[in-house]
Amino acid sequence: MAARTLKRLLYGTLGVLGVGLALIALFLLSRTAQNSQEFDRLYVYILLVNVGGVLVLFALMVGNLARLFRDYRTHVPGSRLKARMVGMFVGLAAIPLLVVFYFSMQFINRGIDTWFNVDVEAGLDDALALSRAALETQMRQHLNSTARIAAHLEEVSLPQLIFELNNLRRQTGASEVTLFGRNQRILATSSDLAAGSVPEAPVDEVLLQIQQNRPYVRLYPLEGGSYEIRTAVPIGGGNRPELSGLLQARYPVSERLSRMADSVDSSYSDYKRAEYLREPLKRTFTMTLTVVLMLSLLASIYGAFILSRRLVAPIQDLVAGTRAVAKGDFDTRLPAPSRDEIGFLISSFNDMTQRLSTARRQASLSQAQVEAERANLEVILARLSTGVVSLESDLRIRTANQAAGAILNVDLENRVGEFLPEVSVGEPLLEQFVDVARVHLNAGEREWREQIVLRGEVGRRVLTCACTTLPGDEDHAAGFVIVFDDITALLQAQRDAAWGEVARRLAHEIKNPLTPIQLSAERLRRKYLHTMNPDEAQILDRATHTIVQQVEAMKEMVNAFSDYARAPDMDINRFSIDRLAHEVVDLYRAQESGISIRLHAAADLPLLEADMGRIRQILHNLLRNSIEALENHAKGRIEVSVRSARYLDADVVEIVVEDNGPGFDTASISQVFDPYVTTKPKGTGLGLAIVKKLVEEHAGTIEAENGAEGGAMIRIRLPATETAREAMIARLPGRMEKRRERA
Amino acid sequence: MRHATTTQGTSARLALLLLTLAAAVFAQDRSDRHGYFDVRSANTRLVNGVQVLDARLQLVLSDEALDALNSGVPLTIELNIEVIRVRRFLPDALDAELTLRYELEYRPLSQRYIVRNLNSSDQESFATLYSALNNLGRIQDLPVVDDAILEADSDYRMRLQAVLSTQQYPAPLRILFFWRDQWQLKSEWYEWQLER
Numbered sequence: 001m002a003a004r005t006l007k008r009l010l011y012g013t014l015g016v017l018g019v020g021l022a023l024i025a026l027f028l029l030s031r032t033a034q035n036s037q038e039f040d041r042l043y044v045y046i047l048l049v050n051v052g053g054v055l056v057l058f059a060l061m062v063g064n065l066a067r068l069f070r071d072y073r074t075h076v077p078g079s080r081l082k083a084r085m086v087g088m089f090v091g092l093a094a095i096p097l098l099v100v101f102y103f104s105m106q107f108i109n110r111g112i113d114t115w116f117n118v119d120v121e122a123g124l125d126d127a128l129a130l131s132r133a134a135l136e137t138q139m140r141q142h143l144n145s146t147a148r149i150a151a152h153l154e155e156v157s158l159p160q161l162i163f164e165l166n167n168l169r170r171q172t173g174a175s176e177v178t179l180f181g182r183n184q185r186i187l188a189t190s191s192d193l194a195a196g197s198v199p200e201a202p203v204d205e206v207l208l209q210i211q212q213n214r215p216y217v218r219l220y221p222l223e224g225g226s227y228e229i230r231t232a233v234p235i236g237g238g239n240r241p242e243l244s245g246l247l248q249a250r251y252p253v254s255e256r257l258s259r260m261a262d263s264v265d266s267s268y269s270d271y272k273r274a275e276y277l278r279e280p281l282k283r284t285f286t287m288t289l290t291v292v293l294m295l296s297l298l299a300s301i302y303g304a305f306i307l308s309r310r311l312v313a314p315i316q317d318l319v320a321g322t323r324a325v326a327k328g329d330f331d332t333r334l335p336a337p338s339r340d341e342i343g344f345l346i347s348s349f350n351d352m353t354q355r356l357s358t359a360r361r362q363a364s365l366s367q368a369q370v371e372a373e374r375a376n377l378e379v380i381l382a383r384l385s386t387g388v389v390s391l392e393s394d395l396r397i398r399t400a401n402q403a404a405g406a407i408l409n410v411d412l413e414n415r416v417g418e419f420l421p422e423v424s425v426g427e428p429l430l431e432q433f434v435d436v437a438r439v440h441l442n443a444g445e446r447e448w449r450e451q452i453v454l455r456g457e458v459g460r461r462v463l464t465c466a467c468t469t470l471p472g473d474e475d476h477a478a479g480f481v482i483v484f485d486d487i488t489a490l491l492q493a494q495r496d497a498a499w500g501e502v503a504r505r506l507a508h509e510i511k512n513p514l515t516p517i518q519l520s521a522e523r524l525r526r527k528y529l530h531t532m533n534p535d536e537a538q539i540l541d542r543a544t545h546t547i548v549q550q551v552e553a554m555k556e557m558v559n560a561f562s563d564y565a566r567a568p569d570m571d572i573n574r575f576s577i578d579r580l581a582h583e584v585v586d587l588y589r590a591q592e593s594g595i596s597i598r599l600h601a602a603a604d605l606p607l608l609e610a611d612m613g614r615i616r617q618i619l620h621n622l623l624r625n626s627i628e629a630l631e632n633h634a635k636g637r638i639e640v641s642v643r644s645a646r647y648l649d650a651d652v653v654e655i656v657v658e659d660n661g662p663g664f665d666t667a668s669i670s671q672v673f674d675p676y677v678t679t680k681p682k683g684t685g686l687g688l689a690i691v692k693k694l695v696e697e698h699a700g701t702i703e704a705e706n707g708a709e710g711g712a713m714i715r716i717r718l719p720a721t722e723t724a725r726e727a728m729i730a731r732l733p734g735r736m737e738k739r740r741e742r743a
Numbered sequence: 744m745r746h747a748t749t750t751q752g753t754s755a756r757l758a759l760l761l762l763t764l765a766a767a768v769f770a771q772d773r774s775d776r777h778g779y780f781d782v783r784s785a786n787t788r789l790v791n792g793v794q795v796l797d798a799r800l801q802l803v804l805s806d807e808a809l810d811a812l813n814s815g816v817p818l819t820i821e822l823n824i825e826v827i828r829v830r831r832f833l834p835d836a837l838d839a840e841l842t843l844r845y846e847l848e849y850r851p852l853s854q855r856y857i858v859r860n861l862n863s864s865d866q867e868s869f870a871t872l873y874s875a876l877n878n879l880g881r882i883q884d885l886p887v888v889d890d891a892i893l894e895a896d897s898d899y900r901m902r903l904q905a906v907l908s909t910q911q912y913p914a915p916l917r918i919l920f921f922w923r924d925q926w927q928l929k930s931e932w933y934e935w936q937l938e939r
Contacts, residue, residue, distance in 0.1 A: 131852055205870045219853040220868055227853070265852035269815035272851070276814030280919045287918065 014060050015306065019299050021053030050291050057298035064305040077319035082312040089304030094297060101293045108285045116275055124268045131264045135219055135253070139229050142251040143217040145172035146231040150247045153179065154240050165190040174249040175228065176200065179235065181245040202248050206232045210246040219253075225262035227253040314342045321349055330357035387463075390470060390481040395420045395434075395441075398479055406731070407463065407486045408433055409456070429454045429461060437482060440467065446480055451487075460670040462488045496693065499675045503561035511558040514551050521547035560686050570611045570697060572722070577601075577608040577615070577653055581642050584619040588627065595627055595636035602643035608653050609721050614694045621687045622657040622714055629661035629712065636660065647717050648731040650724035652700070658713035663706040672704045688714075699725045777925055778805030780820075780905040782933035785882075787901060793886045794937065796824065800880035800905050805925035808907065809872070812856075817848040819861070819908040820879060826888050826937070829898040838899070839888050844908070845879055890939070899937035905930040 028046045068086065071079035149168040156164045161179070169177040169190040178189040178199040184207075189199045202210070209216040209232065216232040229251040236244030253261070317334045324332040330353050334346045381388055387404030389412060391397060396419050400412035408430045415423045421438075424430040432454045440448045446469045454461045465484040472478035525544035529537050578601045585599045608615070623638065630636030637660045645654045664672055673692040688704070691714075695702045700718040707713050719725035785798035802820065804812065812818050826839040844861040850868075856875035859866040869875035893899060907928035909920045920926035 128851060135852075203869075204874065218855070218870065221850050221853045221855060221857060223864065223866055261852055265850055268851050269849075271815075273815035276811055276816060277913075277916060280916055281913075284916065284919045 011060065011063070014056055015302055017056055019057075019302070021049050021056060024049050024053075050295070054291070054294055054298060057295070057302055061298055061301050061305070064302070068305075076316075077323075078312045078316035081315060082308050085308035085311060086301075086304050089307060090301050093300030093304065097293060097297055097300065101289060104289055105286060108289070109282055112278055112282055112285075116271075116278060121271065121275075124264075124271050127264045128268045131261045134257070135227070135229070135261060138251075138253065138257075139217045139219060139231070142172070142174070142229045142249070143215055143231045143233070145174070145251075146177075146217075146247060146249040147215065147233050148172075149177060149249065150233045150235045153247065154235060154237075154243060158242070161188045162190070169249070172249070173251060175252050176248075176250045178248050179243065179245065180248065181243070185245075187243065187245065200248070200250065202232060202246060206230075206246070206248065210234050221262075221265075225266075226255070226258045227261055229253060311342075314346055318346065318349060321353070325353055325356065330360055386483055386485045388481065388483050389420075390479060391420060392479045393477060395438075397423070398476065404484070407461070407484065429456050433463070433465075433484075436465070437467070441480075455670065460488070461486055462491055495674065499689070503675075507558045507562040510554065511562070514554055514558065518548055518551040518555075521551070563690065571613065572609055573612055574607040574609050575612045576605070577642055577655075578605045580612065580616060581619060581640060581655075584616060584623065585640055588623050593627055593636075595630050595633075595638060597623070597638045597640065600639065600641035600643075605642060605644055605653065606651070606720050608718065609725075610698050610718060614697065615718070618691050618694050618716065619655070621691045622655075622716075625687045625691075625714075626657060626659040626661065626712070630659055633661060644720065645717070647701075648728055650727040650731070651720040652717040652724060652728075653720050655716045655718070656713060657716075658707055658711055660707075660709075660711040663710055663712045664704060666706070669704060669706070673702065691716075699729045701728075776803075776806045776809075778803045778808060778928055780907065780928050780930035782903050782905060782930050785901075785903045785933050786935055787887060787937055789890055789938065790884070790886075792890050794888045794890055794901075796882055796885040796887045796901075796903075798882040798885075798903060798933075800882070800930070802876045802880050802905065804872070804876070804907075805928060807923065807925040808928065812847065812849050812872075815849065815851065817846050817911075819911055820845045820847060821906045821908045822882070823904045823906060824887055825902050826893070827900050827902065828894065829900055835900075838893070841887060843885070847875060847879065893937075893939075899939075900934055901937050902932045902934040904932045 028049065068079065068083055072083055149165075149172060152168060153161060153164060165177055165179065165188050169192070176189070176191040176193060176199060178191075179187040180202060181187045184201060186199060191197065191199060205218075206216050213234050215234075216230070218230050220228050220230050222228055230248065231251070232246050232248040234245075235247045236242070314334070321332045321334050332353050333350050336343050336346050336350070381399075381401040382403075384401060385403050387401065387407045389397065389400045389404045397412060397416050399416060402413060405412040408427070410423060410427045410430045412423070420430075421434055424434045433452070436450065436452050440450075445467075447467060449464075449466045451462065451464045454463065463484045464487055465482055467480055467482045470476075470479045470481050521544040525540060529540055529544075532540060581599055581601055585597055589597050619640075623640070626638045627636075630638070639656075639658050641654075641656045643654055645652050647654070673688050675686050675689040692702050695716055695718065698718050700716060702717075703715045705713050705715075719728050779801075780803075781801045783799040783801055785796065787794045787796050789795075800822075804818070808818060822843040822845070824841040824843070825837055826841075828836040828838045830836060846857075846859040846861055848857045848859065849855075849872075850857060853868065855868040855870060856872050857866050857868045858875050858879055867878060869878060887901070907926065909917050909926055912920065
């Protein structure tokens, strides 16, 4: 960001420097054009400024062009637009500049050329030639005059020389006549010039001419635009050796003729000078114009870059902002550059992103709320003891909670998305459940409620089911949800409570009259037996004996009922189930009933945390139950196995007692744990009911089934520790309540 | 970095191109006579309390200057004379300077070269350029500085330089002449000790 700012600052400074140099150059050019005195002092600076300005602007242009080219190739947003705009601006600036340059050049060249006219030049040449001819006539005349003076002087005596010289000078109109002897010694002179003025000595060219014995005549330009004709002739020679030398005479040119001659001379010189300067002048103007053109062109190109950059920058910002929004960044805000249409566009963009941002925040908030509610619902569903299964209209599982799986004995949670009928294959409970549901659905019932009984290998389960439709949404079509609860335990508890009440009442109502009956019978026997004859005495003895015996039997029965109804406090201790099992099994082995009792205890059995008395009673009841079932069986065999296992993620001790007796009646196998359900002639029907009650008090499970080769099998799973007990209570809802009720 | 190098390279190439163009525009034919100004000798004498200068200069005009002269362009030749006080520890001081400006002009009507002293407006005419330049290069008894204004105890040195001036020409022409060697006629400074 800092590097970009620095770069921009550098470019800006260079740009200002370049344009500034260009302006200074133009200013200096105009200034020196107006004031030539400053030219020499300023020229080097002008040159440096011009070259510097051109170089700076060119460097900037090249830099900008390179950057634009790079951006264009890498498809930087806005580069194409920028290139088009730069091209357009450069075209707009360059074309008029070049047109102006071309016509300026044409104008300058042609304008300068028009200053020089062939006719004028010829006229000037003629005028010069004419002037020369006119003056040459005078020159010849004056030369002749000088020659005549010289000839005359050669015949004059020396004393007369000065006098004659004066006369002759006046006659010929000379301004000065001087006779030079040898070594340029003045022999005589006459002049109309101011007194005291020294005669003009013959210059080298005069002497050279005279030495060659040739006359000399020349037109001399004087100060102030006047002319004079100077002549010189040799004098002396053979006749007058004392006069040997030269005679020099100066003749003024008339003022009028001098003025005209000077005018012609000046005009001719000016014209020739101008003609000479024509090409350099054109070249200089061309160079100046070219420099101005280059400066203007480069400045306009650089200006085009700046202008296009400023115009494109907001659009680039917009593109970047739009991309950011497309990527989901709604917090993008663009700086508003101006109050024009682009500014309005950017402010609209900012407004849009702000609204989008607000909307997304609200949507996120709502989604979070929905997610939270959904999570809560999932937690509630997971913790519910009620099974909840939601299904698509085609019976595909949409959701299922843990309790549903536990009740139907199928892991439905991991079968989401599958068809419920397919899942139910091989699962008897679920199969019956699906059959019931299908009956209703096929009948077009979308909302129904029913209590159904499912029969499994380990007994029956009673469920209360309620079904209702689910409204569809964007992701799902309409479906329905089935809510069901396993009320087997509840019904069992109700039944147990009823039986307990019955037992308590029976014990209370029946036990009370039994003792008076027994006492009365014994009293009858004691009082009347010895008074009766032997026959009657035998009858009375038998009758009272039967009464007492039956009353005893009834007492035992009532005590059994009393035991069933009574629920003493649990006394939980850690003890060895292995040792307890051996004690109990050994007790029954000692009775020598002819039944083979074998105990299989695993080596790694843990100490069991339970009420030892109750566990002992469980083992007693189970063994007694089996022994009673094996009465009249030739090769009775009882297998007791104790081992540790994992059940419902808890450590349990599994006790299995199986025999090779007749087994349970398949029709009533689900009711074997109910009181007064027995297949044995002597059974009270309370043995297994009490066992079940004791097992459930330990939060354990009990199952009754028939073995594959016949015989009955009871499987008990007891939590090994208190922790395992808690876990099983959590896994088997309803048990805790029942246990608490019992406790 | 690569970009910067490219830009610099391009700028250098541009500068070279400009110089080449300038050289092409202002190129001179090598066969042309370039001319030169040279101070052959110079000395001062004390005459009546005034330091007078005698000097001999060789002034040879370049072809371009000659062409301009014959086309009616007057040439201005400047003689720059400086009186410098020699100081031991400090830089020497320029105590007096004198510039004599002469204009050399060709008059087509009289076909004579006029040498005009622009300081005094005196003028002389010559039939040939040689004699005109010869006359210009012969300086005799030119009073330079009154000896009284010079410090008695100081040593002085003088120096003389002849220069073809282009200041009098229009600005566009001077831009052109600035680039042309043939118009850059200037002698080396000729130095001598001032005799007291």
